[in-house]
Amino acid sequence: MAKTIPDNLEQELKQVIANVIGREPEELKPETDFWKDLGVDSIKAIEITVAIERHFKIAVRDEEIPKITNFGQAMKVVKEALDKKNK
Amino acid sequence: MSKQNKRIVITGIGPISSIGIGKDAFWNGILKQKPNIKLEKCLVDGELWGEFYTHKIDNFDISKFGIDKDKLNDIKEWKEGEEIVDLNYLIAAVKLALDDSKLKFDSESNDIGLVLAHENLGLMPFGFKISDIAYEMLIGKQKKDLSKKEFFDKFYCKFLKSGYDIQTFADLFHVTRVFNIHNYSLFINNACASGLYALESASQIIKNNQAKAVVVAASDYPDIYKYLWFKQIGIYSPDGKIRPFCKDSNGLVFGDGGVGIVLEDLEYAQRRKASIYAEYLGGGFDLEGWKITVPQIGNTSYQRAILKALDAAEVDKEDVELLCPHGVGSQPIDYYEAKAITDTFGNNSKKPLITTFKPYIGHNLGSSALLETAILLLSLKNNIVPPTLNYDSPDSKFNLSLVKKQLKSELKTVMKICCAFAGFNAASIFRKI
Amino acid sequence: MKKDEYDVIIIGAGIGGLVCGCYLAKAGLKTLIVEKNAKPGGYCTSFKRKGVNFDACVHVLSSLRKRGRLNKFCEELGIETRNKFKVHDPSDIVVTPEFKINFFHDLDKTIQEFQKYFPNQKKEIDIFFRFMAFSPISLILQQRSKTFEEMLSGYFTDSRLKTILSVLILSLAGLPATEVSAFVGCFIYREFLFDGGYYPIGGIQSFSDLLANRFEALGGIIILSTLVKKISIANGKADGVILADGKLISSKYVVSACDARQTFFEFTNGEVSLERIKNKINIFLPSLSVFSLYLGITKNLNEIPELKANVWVIATYDIQKIYHSLINCQNEHFAITSSSAKDRSLLINDTESICLCTNVPFKDTSYWDGAAKELLADRLIRMSKVFIPELEKHIILKIIATPITLYKWTYNYRGAAYGWASTPKQFGDPDLSQKTPLDNLFLTGHWTNQSSGITSVANCGYDTAILILREEGKL
Numbered sequence: 001m002a003k004t005i006p007d008n009l010e011q012e013l014k015q016v017i018a019n020v021i022g023r024e025p026e027e028l029k030p031e032t033d034f035w036k037d038l039g040v041d042s043i044k045a046i047e048i049t050v051a052i053e054r055h056f057k058i059a060v061r062d063e064e065i066p067k068i069t070n071f072g073q074a075m076k077v078v079k080e081a082l083d084k085k086n087k
Numbered sequence: 088m089s090k091q092n093k094r095i096v097i098t099g100i101g102p103i104s105s106i107g108i109g110k111d112a113f114w115n116g117i118l119k120q121k122p123n124i125k126l127e128k129c130l131v132d133g134e135l136w137g138e139f140y141t142h143k144i145d146n147f148d149i150s151k152f153g154i155d156k157d158k159l160n161d162i163k164e165w166k167e168g169e170e171i172v173d174l175n176y177l178i179a180a181v182k183l184a185l186d187d188s189k190l191k192f193d194s195e196s197n198d199i200g201l202v203l204a205h206e207n208l209g210l211m212p213f214g215f216k217i218s219d220i221a222y223e224m225l226i227g228k229q230k231k232d233l234s235k236k237e238f239f240d241k242f243y244c245k246f247l248k249s250g251y252d253i254q255t256f257a258d259l260f261h262v263t264r265v266f267n268i269h270n271y272s273l274f275i276n277n278a279c280a281s282g283l284y285a286l287e288s289a290s291q292i293i294k295n296n297q298a299k300a301v302v303v304a305a306s307d308y309p310d311i312y313k314y315l316w317f318k319q320i321g322i323y324s325p326d327g328k329i330r331p332f333c334k335d336s337n338g339l340v341f342g343d344g345g346v347g348i349v350l351e352d353l354e355y356a357q358r359r360k361a362s363i364y365a366e367y368l369g370g371g372f373d374l375e376g377w378k379i380t381v382p383q384i385g386n387t388s389y390q391r392a393i394l395k396a397l398d399a400a401e402v403d404k405e406d407v408e409l410l411c412p413h414g415v416g417s418q419p420i421d422y423y424e425a426k427a428i429t430d431t432f433g434n435n436s437k438k439p440l441i442t443t444f445k446p447y448i449g450h451n452l453g454s455s456a457l458l459e460t461a462i463l464l465l466s467l468k469n470n471i472v473p474p475t476l477n478y479d480s481p482d483s484k485f486n487l488s489l490v491k492k493q494l495k496s497e498l499k500t501v502m503k504i505c506c507a508f509a510g511f512n513a514a515s516i517f518r519k520i
Numbered sequence: 521m522k523k524d525e526y527d528v529i530i531i532g533a534g535i536g537g538l539v540c541g542c543y544l545a546k547a548g549l550k551t552l553i554v555e556k557n558a559k560p561g562g563y564c565t566s567f568k569r570k571g572v573n574f575d576a577c578v579h580v581l582s583s584l585r586k587r588g589r590l591n592k593f594c595e596e597l598g599i600e601t602r603n604k605f606k607v608h609d610p611s612d613i614v615v616t617p618e619f620k621i622n623f624f625h626d627l628d629k630t631i632q633e634f635q636k637y638f639p640n641q642k643k644e645i646d647i648f649f650r651f652m653a654f655s656p657i658s659l660i661l662q663q664r665s666k667t668f669e670e671m672l673s674g675y676f677t678d679s680r681l682k683t684i685l686s687v688l689i690l691s692l693a694g695l696p697a698t699e700v701s702a703f704v705g706c707f708i709y710r711e712f713l714f715d716g717g718y719y720p721i722g723g724i725q726s727f728s729d730l731l732a733n734r735f736e737a738l739g740g741i742i743i744l745s746t747l748v749k750k751i752s753i754a755n756g757k758a759d760g761v762i763l764a765d766g767k768l769i770s771s772k773y774v775v776s777a778c779d780a781r782q783t784f785f786e787f788t789n790g791e792v793s794l795e796r797i798k799n800k801i802n803i804f805l806p807s808l809s810v811f812s813l814y815l816g817i818t819k820n821l822n823e824i825p826e827l828k829a830n831v832w833v834i835a836t837y838d839i840q841k842i843y844h845s846l847i848n849c850q851n852e853h854f855a856i857t858s859s860s861a862k863d864r865s866l867l868i869n870d871t872e873s874i875c876l877c878t879n880v881p882f883k884d885t886s887y888w889d890g891a892a893k894e895l896l897a898d899r900l901i902r903m904s905k906v907f908i909p910e911l912e913k914h915i916i917l918k919i920i921a922t923p924i925t926l927y928k929w930t931y932n933y934r935g936a937a938y939g940w941a942s943t944p945k946q947f948g949d950p951d952l953s954q955k956t957p958l959d960n961l962f963l964t965g966h967w968t969n970q971s972s973g974i975t976s977v978a979n980c981g982y983d984t985a986i987l988i989l990r991e992e993g994k995l
Contacts, residue, residue: 041418042417042418042419043384043418043419043422045419046381046382046383046384046419047384047385049381050383050384050385062320062378062379062380062381063320065378065381066320066321091882091884091885091927091933091934091935092884093883093884294884295886296883296884296886296887354805354806354881357803357805358699358805358847363803520799520802520803
């Protein structure tokens with residue numbers, strides 16, 4: 001059964017990431033750099049990926065993980081993965 | 088009813104590394120605490136392609152190990168003159184281990200087996216070969232209307248035989264043939280945990296009556312290709328220092344070399360009055376199954392492997408006196424490992440000493456677990472705990488305290504653990520008897 | 521203070537435990553023997569299949585001459601031995617590819633026998649045999665750090681003769697002459713081969729029953745089919761046993777007459793005073809086990825009078841080859857023994873009872889589950905045909921005991937037939953003496969530092985009893 005992209009994807013994703021890094025969803029602006037501005041390190045980056053994968057039931061490729069450096073990137077990765085699933 | 092199983096012991100160690108070749112030189116090198124790190128330059132037709140720090144073996148000559156010259160020549164012929172360094176390391180490691188164990192067997196009928204472990208045997212020479220051939224063909228005078236089939240025909244026949252370079256059964260053939268080993272033998276590739284899987288396989292081969300003794304050998308000779316890949320994923324130390332569990336860790340550094348270890352049925356070893364390093368009590372293995380280059384922070388697969396090992400060996404957590412983790416010096420992997428260690432041993436009244444060995448010898452990739460096990464076994468034998476080098480700024484988030492200064496300690500039960508790429512988590516336990 | 525239920529509890533009713541128990545009971549000590557099997561005897565037991573008697577592991581007794589050691593124990597304990605044993609002479613026959621050599625009760629006759637086949641070594645044979653038979657024990661004890669091979673080579677140059685003299689040691693100690701302590705070799709000759717061939721009427725079990733009955737008559741109690749789980753330890757002393765069902769039976773002394781690893785790794789696990797022994801035996805090599813093929817056959821053994829003796833067959837004179845053939849379960853040496861030949865009252869329904877047995881390593885359970893069992897059995901049958909022609913045609917009953925069977929029957933570590941391997945390094949180890957570092961815990965049987973074999977373990981049982989009686993001030 002095809003899974004549609006949730007309407008409130010942005011909100012959901014913000015909540016998921018915010019829970020992992022211990023911040024408010026509002027702090028996650030598209031250009032806010034996870035590493036420079038929000039104290040994310042390589043360990044947290046993996047935890048974010050784990051949480052995203054679990055929540056949206058997607059798989060993120062190894063090489064994509066270090067590219068998720070801001071919220072915009074995260075959205076892109078999730079959307080692409082969900083699109084692929086829907087095909 | 089008590090356990091009546093066969094018991095497995097280690098009777099020979101043959102290490103080859105940048106700090107020493109052969110058990111005595113190797114152990115002295117460890118005691119000296121002076122690693123041999125060089126800046127390796129990779130030149131292509133005289134042009135510098137890349138350079139990287141590595142623990143380099145300076146002088147290695149396969150002809151100096153007393154190995155059957157004719158058999159070595161046969162391999163050289165097969166490989167059309169090409170010297171495959173890590174294959175030679177494997178052969179030398181097997182010889183050193185056999186010599187150390189004083190295991191004698193006749194050439195025609197014996198019940199000795201071999202388990203080889205390597206992450207990428209032949210891959211880089213093969214890669215270079217293909218690159219060379221492709222380059223020659225591309226810049227060479229080719230017809231503009233060269234069909235794909237014609238190209239394939241020309242290209243393919245040039246490296247047809249090279250397929251054997253990466254078909255590991257051919258290397259297993261070469262090594263068993265050099266030593267007249269005719270019994271059940273295997274080639275194992277489980278990434279960096281290969282060595283521990285190889286030990287367990289060897290132990291099972293003996294327990295299943297397939298062999299009385301098994302030589303386990305592993306090696307690696309990491310080159311530019313591997314360096315470039317590790318660099319790309321951000322895990323290679325630019326300044327050539329592995330800093331396990333430190334705030335300023337910036338990745339791993341390769342190390343050349345390999346090691347052979349002889350495992351035997353205890354009663355067989357006793358009957359031939361062999362010198363015994365330790366008993367192999369058992370191992371625990373768990374596959375995380377998440378990603379290849381990244382461990383899944385929060386997953387307890389590594390903890391499971393460690394607990395499975397304790398269970399298999401019938402050892403209490405409190406009885407482990409010395410623990411040797413993988414210790415690659417990369418934050419997420421160190422974190423993953425530290426969590427597994429503190430989860431398992433954190434609440435014990437008696438905690439194991441912890442020390443890691445990569446700063447001495449580099450990351451020997453597929454052979455690292457086995458080579459570091461060799462150091463662990465020598466530590467056990469000598470009751471000396473080598474300190475973790477470069478452990479100058481421990482990161483408190485790991486909640487670990489590693490040995491910083493060489494210690495004398497009555498050791499009995501020790502454990503080697505490894506969290507490899509592709510989520511191969513393994514733990515092995517050894518006990519002095 | 522609560523009164524102990526017993527003065528001594530002995531774990532295991534093997535010959536060592538039974539003799540120990542008898543001496544203690546005779547001295548008036550309230551003694552209990554706890555045995556896990558339904559009958560006493562350990563390896564010294566028999567079983568029946570379809571009415572046919574088979575002796576499990578021990579097939580003959582020795583040292584029952586007038587001044588023999590086992591006879592001495594029986595006399596002192598008031599066990600009547602007259603008319604209780606069949607005595608066969610020759611007691612043992614070694615069958616080589618060339619000839620058959622007999623061991624007689626009369627030492628001179630045995631010496632002449634060997635001299636007949638090895639005329640070049642006449643003088644040496646005489647000296648050697650007399651040395652082994654008559655030297656004071658102290659002189660023989662001096663030999664214990666030598667191997668039996670070294671001792672033989674001091675006398676003989678003929679390798680066939682050396683092999684023949686070694687092969688019996690191989691069977692009775694599970695080690696080649698190059699590995700076994702010379703003392704053990706001498707002891708086996710003196711106590712077994714020079715005074716052997718005694719068969720208890722009714723089967724080997726009769727001897728164990730004789731001892732058990734005497735023990736009970738002297739006031740001892742045996743409880744059978746009962747497993748001990750732990751030795752109770754309090755205030756730095758052994759003070760009883762805890763059975764598998766949790767029941768505690770208290771006593772002043774405890775004697776373990778059973779498997780050493782059980783004693784130190786299970787019954788007393790964690791006891792600090794015994795750590796040293798535990799660590800030591802952790803690396804000790806156990807002796808080989810035994811593979812036995814029990815056959816009920818229709819061939820009348822009156823036609824093969826040699827089978828009144830124990831027959832030892834070797835297929836080659838190369839002792840190292842023989843030893844390695846045992847280790848690899850491709851046995852080139854085995855023994856044939858028959859309880860019905862030794863005691864004709866055991867001939868039931870014209871079915872003779874024979875046992876083909878040979879030493880093998882334990883290996884592991886899966887090895888004996890497979891084809892290996894039948895392959896070795898077939899091999900032994902094939903090798904026996906030279907002695908019992910067309911053997912396979914006469915077989916009507918076939919039972920196999922592997923090392924697993926021996927383990928299950930006695931819980932002896934890896935089915936060891938003779939306790940620890942009697943190498944010069946292991947034999948006589950002071951840490952394995954009968955008195956342990958734990959107060960009031962004693963050992964007896966073939967896992968101590970004395971030799972193995974029925975006469976030796978009986979002697980050990982006696983020695984342990986004396987140690988306890990001295991402690992009690994009764995001596």
